[in-house]
Amino acid sequence: MALRPVQVNIKALDHSAVGRFWAEALGWSVYSGESGETTYVGPAGGLVWPDPVAVGVDVVAVPDPKTQTKNRVHIDLATTSAAHQTELVAYLRALGATPAHVGQGDVPWSVLADPEGNEFCVLEPREVYRDTGPIAAVVVDCADPRAMAHFWGETMDWALHEVSDDHAVFRSAEDVGPYLEFLRTPDVKTVPDRVHLDLLPHPGGDTAAEVNRLRFLGAIDLDLGQGDVPWTCLTDPEGHEFCVLAPY
Structure with missing residues (x-):
């Protein structure tokens, strides 16, 4: 039994402020974590976790600010028209987003950073x-990307839509919600990940068995000083950090 991505985990000095930013950016709602050190952002209408379609955003308090190094994981926002893209960029900047320069050159999408510097893109409309x-x-x-397609294809129950030397694309088996894309870049990991994926077994799943299966596939245990917690921190074969959460 494979895992499913349920949320993007973002580290922040001020988890409440960053959580509110992402809630406004996505048109979603803020839900405070029981510990008081996390802010979960998910679709409006009351907390449903894990959401059956959406991948939520979980903002977690940390003591250290983001470095100047570009994150190796980011979110792309969808738009429905050129006017919508323009309006959304203006709206996000009013919320506190700032233009970000990551070597993108002249492209049809806009690169911004949230109030703590986490880069994201506002895409031009794409079918x-x-x-x-x-x-x-x-x-x-x-x-x-081909190696990532193999590892993550075995890790998740999401379907592989496309793979080449330059990118690999996954989406849920039900063909709903966002895509997960691996993009070939010349960058290498030099700092701990500020943004990562959290994965969850399906109801009744065995977290320990899943973690052992991932280790066999090439995942490596990661010690972040997390102590005795109900989730397991790992890295994939290229060093991307991710967590396997306890089943609900």
Whole structure:
């Protein structure tokens, strides 16, 4: 039994402020974590976790600010028209987003950073993202998309839509919600990940068995000083951090 991505985990000095930003950006709601050190952002209408379609955003308090190094994981936002893209960029800047320069050059999408510097993109309208909801894709920089397609294809129950030397694309088996994309870049990991994916077994799943299966596939245990917690921190074969949460 494979895992499913349920949320994008973002580290922040001020988890409440960053959580509110992402809630406004996505048109979603803020739900405070029981510990008081996390802010979960999910679709409006009352907390449903895990959401059956959306991949939520979980903002977690940490003591250290983001470095100047570009994150290797970011969110792409969908738009429905050129006017919508322009309006959304203006709205996000009014919320506190700032233009970000990551070597993108002259491209049809806009690169911004949230109030703590986490980069994200506001895409021009693309037909492939017309039904994803506000998050078009979660994008992961990598050196070898084919290798990532193999590891993550075995890790998740999501379907592989496309793979090449330059990128690999996944979406849920039900073909709903955002995409997960691995994009070949020349960058290498130099700092701990500020943004990562959290995965969850299906109801009745065995977290320990899943973690052992991932270790066999090439995942490596990661000690972040997390102590005795009900989730397991790992890295994939290229060093991308992720967590396997306890089943609900």
